[in-house]
Amino acid sequence: MGKPVNVGIIGCGAIIAQYLTNFRRLHAVELVAVADLDPARAQAVADDYEGVRAVSVDELIAADDVDLVLNLTIPAAHADIALKAIAAGKSVYGEKPLAANVMEARQVLEAAAKAGVKVGCAPDTVLGTGIQTARKAIDDGLIGAPISATATMVTPGHERWHPNPDFYYQPGGGPLLDMGPYYVSALVTLLGPVVSVIGAASHTRNERTIGSGPRAGESIPVTTDSHVTGILMHASGALSTLVMSFDAVQSKSPNIEIHGELGSLVVPDPNHFDGDVQLFLLGAESWETLPVSAGYVDSGRGFGIADLAATAAGSEPRAGGVLAFHALEVMESILVSARTGAAVPIQSTAARPDPVPLINLNQAATVEQTLPSEGIRQEEVQPVSS
Missing domain, CATH: 3.30.360.10 (Dihydrodipicolinate Reductase; domain 2)
Structure with missing residues (x-):
């Protein structure tokens, strides 16, 4: 806490532009590297963002100066990239959904808990x-x-x-x-x-x-x-x-x-x-x-990473893997129910994330003061039984 988190982005498709715009104004985030299956797309980002280098996916995951991997790949690749990043000791933040299915999402959370790294996931809206x-x-x-x-x-x-x-x-x-x-x-x-x-x-x-x-x-x-x-x-x-x-x-x-x-x-x-x-x-x-009374002012995609960067060790980020896992199970279960015609119980849970007080990160050097000393812990997720 108190210093920027170094981020490497995997996946340089259409959504990356919104993240790049907000990274330029977030004190808590420092973009250092980008990668894409199409090297030209990664190089185009690096050419337009000072201090950022274009590398291969494997090089980004292995890089010593990358603290967190932002996973902007297609949903089918979310779990694979997340697991590789976690195995390399990186925290991960992914575009939604957390994984293509609950089984893969469970593997991501369990691997992160074992490695002692954080998992965040869109939406941070x-x-x-x-x-x-x-x-x-x-x-x-x-x-x-x-x-x-x-x-x-x-x-x-x-x-x-x-x-x-x-x-x-x-x-x-x-x-x-x-x-x-x-x-x-x-x-x-x-x-x-x-x-x-x-x-x-x-x-x-x-x-x-x-x-x-x-x-x-x-x-x-x-x-x-x-x-x-x-x-x-x-x-x-x-x-x-x-x-x-x-x-x-x-x-x-x-x-x-x-x-x-x-x-x-x-x-x-x-x-x-x-x-x-x-x-x-x-x-x-x-x-x-109602007057605006809470939340990150003038926020956008990437603010969830700034929030994660300021989350105390052992506490769950507000836009975290626990909430994303629960949301994924809810959605997957709706589709199961649609096929079977029966109600489906949800096995996982996710406490409501801590509220965000009204704060403008563009005017704040850090978001530490917005976070409680105790948050939702990673182990609170209750995965679906295998």
């Missing part, structure tokens, strides 16, 4: 002012005891804009595993862990047509469900309804609504770090917009 202001409203009792939530993500499909959308329509992809981590992580942050789920799923097309880039017009197969609905039963007793779709066109519903005994909250898009939180109290005549 839950650390921004949007979700954190909503959480503070719930914690302050503004809506009374939470009763239910709805979470809706509707889009006609990523192939319309993504030049290489194949993995979105393969096992490990689909709207639930692609976008669900934002929503499930937010629901757990707001309402606590999930104990059981019921799911249903479908897909309307067996092929998709790429709409942009050099492969425009090419058809790709759909081998996973592209519309998923789930009911989440939280340990608190609250019930959440989840709708994730790559089939429908648009939704007018708020991304997330939370309903309590005394009022209702509209929570901003969990794919973003900020946004208005609106409150309608019992007996009121209209919605009111």
Whole structure:
């Protein structure tokens, strides 16, 4: 704590640009190396970022000056890269999901616990002012005891804009595993862990047509469900309804609504770090917009790594592997339930991460003061039985 964490990035695709923008303004993060299966892409990043070198994947993992590996590879490679980095004594932070399936994710957490390194995972959007202001409203009792939530993500499909959308329509992809981590992580942050789920799923097309880039017009197969609905039963007793779709066109519903005994909250898009939180109290005549009261101000992708860097040894990062594992099991179990028609109990748990006080990291030399002396510990994860 108190010094920057040296980061090496594996995977220099489209998402890296957002991380690079924020790394330039985070005191707690120092980018030192990048790698990609396409060396030219890694070199392009290194040429544009002073002090960064382009190396092979193996060289980055073995590098003495890399403390943490940021894994921006495709989901199918998440566990493999994470396990190699952990074996080399590195902490890891990955794009969502933590791994392609619960079995691989369990291996990552168990390896990290044995090696004594930290695991973090996107989304860190839950650390921004949007979700954190909503959480503070719930914690302050503004809506009374939470009763239910709805979470809706509707889009006609990523192939319309993504030049290489194949993995979105393969096992490990689909709207639930692609976008669900934002929503499930937010629901757990707001309402606590999930104990059981019921799911249903479908897909309307067996092929998709790429709409942009050099492969425009090419058809790709759909081998996973592209519309998923789930009911989440939280340990608190609250019930959440989840709708994730790559089939429908648009939704007018708020991304997330939370309903309590005394009022209702509209929570901003969990794919973003900020946004208005609106409150309608019992007996009121209209919605009111709550002032920003918690979370990292002006945050973006990569703030979860700064938070991890300041997390005390033995404590779980807020955007940590425990939460990511639980979210992955919830999503995987929804798909199991969709196939079997039965409710599926969730074997893991994840305590609500510690709240983020209102703080601007661009004006703070360190985030140490925002973290408690005791956090969620790695061993609190309860993996699914083999």
